[in-house]
Amino acid sequence: MKAAGLADIDEKLRAEERLTLDDGVALFNAPDLLAVGWLANREREKRHGARTYFNYNLRLEPTNVCVASCLFCSFARLQPSDAAAYTMSLEQAWDKLRKRASQPLTELHIVNGLNPDLPFDYYKDLLRGFKRIRPEIHLKCFTAVEIAFFADLYKMTDEQVLRELIDAGLDSLPGGGAEIFAERVRRKICHDKCDADRYLSIHRIAHRLGLRTNVTMLYGHIETMEERVDHMMRARALQDETGGFQAFIPLAFHPDNNQMRKLPAPSAADTLRVHAVARLMCDNIPHIKAFWIATGVDVAQTALWFGVDDLDGTVQEEKIYHMAGSPTPEGMTTAQLSRLVRAAGREPLERDTLYNIVNVHAATC
Numbered sequence: 009m010k011a012a013g014l015a016d017i018d019e020k021l022r023a024e025e026r027l028t029l030d031d032g033v034a035l036f037n038a039p040d041l042l043a044v045g046w047l048a049n050r051e052r053e054k055r056h057g058a059r060t061y062f063n064y065n066l067r068l069e070p071t072n073v074c075v076a077s078c079l080f081c082s083f084a085r086l087q088p089s090d091a092a093a094y095t096m097s098l099e100q101a102w103d104k105l106r107k108r109a110s111q112p113l114t115e116l117h118i119v120n121g122l123n124p125d126l127p128f129d130y131y132k133d134l135l136r137g138f139k140r141i142r143p144e145i146h147l148k149c150f151t152a153v154e155i156a157f158f159a160d161l162y163k164m165t166d167e168q169v170l171r172e173l174i175d176a177g178l179d180s181l182p183g184g185g186a187e188i189f190a191e192r193v194r195r196k197i198c199h200d201k202c203d204a205d206r207y208l209s210i211h212r213i214a215h216r217l218g219l220r221t222n223v224t225m226l227y228g229h230i231e232t233m234e235e236r237v238d239h240m241m242r243a244r245a246l247q248d249e250t251g252g253f254q255a256f257i258p259l260a261f262h263p264d265n266n267q268m269r270k271l272p273a274p275s276a277a278d279t280l281r282v283h284a285v286a287r288l289m290c291d292n293i294p295h296i297k298a299f300w301i302a303t304g305v306d307v308a309q310t311a312l313w314f315g316v317d318d319l320d321g322t323v324q325e326e327k328i329y330h331m332a333g334s335p336t337p338e339g340m341t342t343a344q345l346s347r348l349v350r351a352a353g354r355e356p357l358e359r360d361t362l363y364n365i366v367n368v369h370a371a372t373c
């Protein structure tokens with residue numbers, strides 16, 4: 009640690025002292041990636057030992073029609089008449105779940121474009137229908153950006169929107185839409201999205217209403233190291249207040265088919281470092297997740313030694329990253345996830361959304 013210039017940070021972590029903005033930036037600038045990873049792994053093992061979580065989930069994006077124009081987005085279509093625009097009917101969306109009646113799914117993860125033409129009832133009926141088909145399934149749906157959009161479009165408060173969705177079956181919020189909290193970057197890459205304060209306020213309200221949520225960070229585009237650390241510290245500050253975040257999820261920027269295609273995608277080394285620094289900075293958020301669709305399977309597996317203890321899940325139908333050029337499969341089986349965790353020398357545990365263990369995968373999986 010001394011040779012890596014990280015002795016002071018090592019000392020602080022041993023003393024369970026909180027890291028500062030300068031510490032976070034030093035971790036990003038330290039040449040010795042393995043030293044940063046070693047520190048993150050120690051924190052990971054303190055909390056979780058070798059345990060590594062994933063779930064049996066299904067992603068759905070019922071509409072990609074969106075009024076926003078985020079520069080990094082390859083998924084949205086601004087006009088419903090655009091050939092690649094789609095909006096599922098309620099029956100089409102419900103069928104995605106019906107046809108998986110034999111799968112032991114525990115979670116449905118739903119995010120959408122900001123579609124100006126759908127009534128609020130579409131989303132409430134969507135949730136009610138899913139609960140009718142599989143009452144036991146956990147509905148993790150709609151980013152804080154969607155909640156803000158619904159509130160503005162349907163002339164409600166953020167809290168009213170959340171309360172009505174909870175009545176219809178909403179169980180938790182995903183962490184998408186956080187991008188980078190710094191105003192400078194937000195103005196440039198996603199100026200028509202709700203700002204960081206509103207994103208965090210909606211998560212604060214959700215936590216008060218009893219929902220657990222996640223928080224993401226889109227990295228590898230025009231953000232500085234300071235802005236990455238600032239983002240982590242803002243998530244940490246809300247967690248101090250509410251304790252409602254379950255996982256911090258770094259999301260790699262993918263450049264294909266969007267307005268930022270001139271930028272390179274983040275390297276594997278950067279991806280490993282971002283996850284490691286997140287583990288070290290977000291000391292109060294229980295889980296650091298590598299979303300393997302975004303990082304690539306091999307990097308996600310390696311990240312299990314760089315602070316990561318969660319690999320998301322089976323996913324099955326992902327469009328957002330695949331429309332941005334992700335070469336990963338669209339889904340994995342729990343047996344595949346289990347094998348890759350074991351091959352990394354970690355212990356695979358299938359969880360539900362709230363981290364209750366539902367299946368301990370035997371070595372033969």
Ligand code: SF4
Nearest residue numbers: 074076078081084121
């Ligand atoms: S990231 Fe979300 S809000 Fe932004 S353009 Fe894409 S779908 Fe719309």
